[in-house]
Amino acid sequence: xxxxxxxxxxxxxxxxxxxxxxxxxxxxxxxxxxxxxxxxxxxxxxxxxxxxxxxxxxxxxxxxxxxxxxxxxxxxxxxxxxxxxxxxxxxxxxxxxxxxxxxxxxxxxxxxxxxxxxxxxxxxxxxxxxxx
Ligand SMILES: [Zn+2]
Numbered sequence: 001x002x003x004x005x006x007x008x009x010x011x012x013x014x015x016x017x018x019x020x021x022x023x024x025x026x027x028x029x030x031x032x033x034x035x036x037x038x039x040x041x042x043x044x045x046x047x048x049x050x051x052x053x054x055x056x057x058x059x060x061x062x063x064x065x066x067x068x069x070x071x072x073x074x075x076x077x078x079x080x081x082x083x084x085x086x087x088x089x090x091x092x093x094x095x096x097x098x099x100x101x102x103x104x105x106x107x108x109x110x111x112x113x114x115x116x117x118x119x120x121x122x123x124x125x126x127x128x129x130x131x132x
Contacts, residue, residue: 003079005092006036014050069109078104
């Protein structure tokens with residue numbers, strides 16, 4: 001069963017926050033919703049309103065993954081296609097299919113960070129450059 005892309009996951013709206021979670025930090029689903037909103041070019045204010053959280057919390061989350069892009073890779077934003085030896089993955093942000101785990105990680109992070117930062121964090125290896 002293929003996993004849902006962010007657009008499919010939030011087709012019916014944002015995850016709802018329980019009143020007792022009012023002061024809790026964002027859960028993984030809320031973080032994924034923020035990433036979906038950013039991909040749709042929503043403002044932090046609009047994302048915050050939809051989720052029922054403070055706009056500042058949205059900005060704080062964005063700051064966190066800017067400082068630590070590995071956080072983006074902990075949210076299940078890509079899935080493996082078929083068998084492991086095919087080394088094919090699907091991005092759940094945009095549904096593109098990508099060969100090689102390293103490349104799909106680069107690709108996911110590149111949805112949210114500047115190209116220069118991505119190149120620094122995930123340099124293209126020399127044997128890959130021939131194929132570009
Ligand atoms: Zn993508």
